[in-house]
């Protein structure tokens with residue numbers, strides 16, 4: 001039997017560290033540029049079909065201070081971008097053609113093509129939602145320039161997901177528990193879900209939502225606008241949102 005190639009393994013680790021390091025450096029730069037333009041950037045993560053696009057529509061209609069726009073990340077198609085544009089939301093598409101997550105170079109290129117002054121008008125700040133590729137694993141590993149990570153999960157996924165996919169839950173700044181309108185028909189164990197989640201992430205707000213009833217999106221939109229204020233005022237200078 002062949003011996004394992006330990007040198008080759010060590011090289012692979014170094015390459016991954018370099019790739020992630022370069023990604024994080026560019027992501028931090030994208031985040032700085034966006035904040036300077038008074039654009040609060042939200043990396044929306046979650047498995048396929050949990051309701052990421054529906055949640056964006058629910059949140060956007062409840063924003064009171066920030067003008068919204070969206071970058072959609074999908075392996076293929078621009079269906080969600082079309083849906084958002086039909087609802088009057090400025091939206092742009094990134095297709096990864098195979099990759100299971102967005103990364104900072106892809107987002108940096110897309111952001112460079114957007115004139116945020118036209119999104120927010122003459123005054124005020126705006127929020128750029130980036131709907132990541134539907135996947136509960138890889139998007140959590142790659143920063144893309146966001147100021148906040150928003151994780152959408154749903155009662156239809158089952159209550160064991162924080163235990164099986166810890167990184168996304170650990171890194172989230174805001175967690176939406178979606179499709180609660182379906183709870184009476186399911187065996188979702190919310191206490192078990194919350195125990196697993198809180199062991200990983202004691203502080204992030206968790207908001208019960210339903211895109212069918214509208215529950216929760218006002219509270220979540222307000223939480224995002226507070227986070228945006230902290231980003232815009234973080235350095236103790238800069239104009240007020242909505243000024």
Ligand SMILES: Nc1nc2c(ncn2[C@@H]2O[C@H](COP(=O)(O)OP(=O)(O)O)[C@@H](O)[C@H]2O)c(=O)[nH]1
Pocket residue numbers: 046047048049050051052053054055134178179180181182209210211212213
């Ligand atoms: N019952 C119910 N269905 C939902 C809810 N949110 C989304 N859906 C449905 O779930 C499916 C996937 O939603 P979508 O927003 O496209 O999910 P995405 O793939 O994560 O962007 C669609 O059929 C939606 O109508 C919800 O809160 N309750």
Ligand SMILES: [Mg+2]
Pocket residue numbers: 052053054080131
């Ligand atoms: Mg979607």
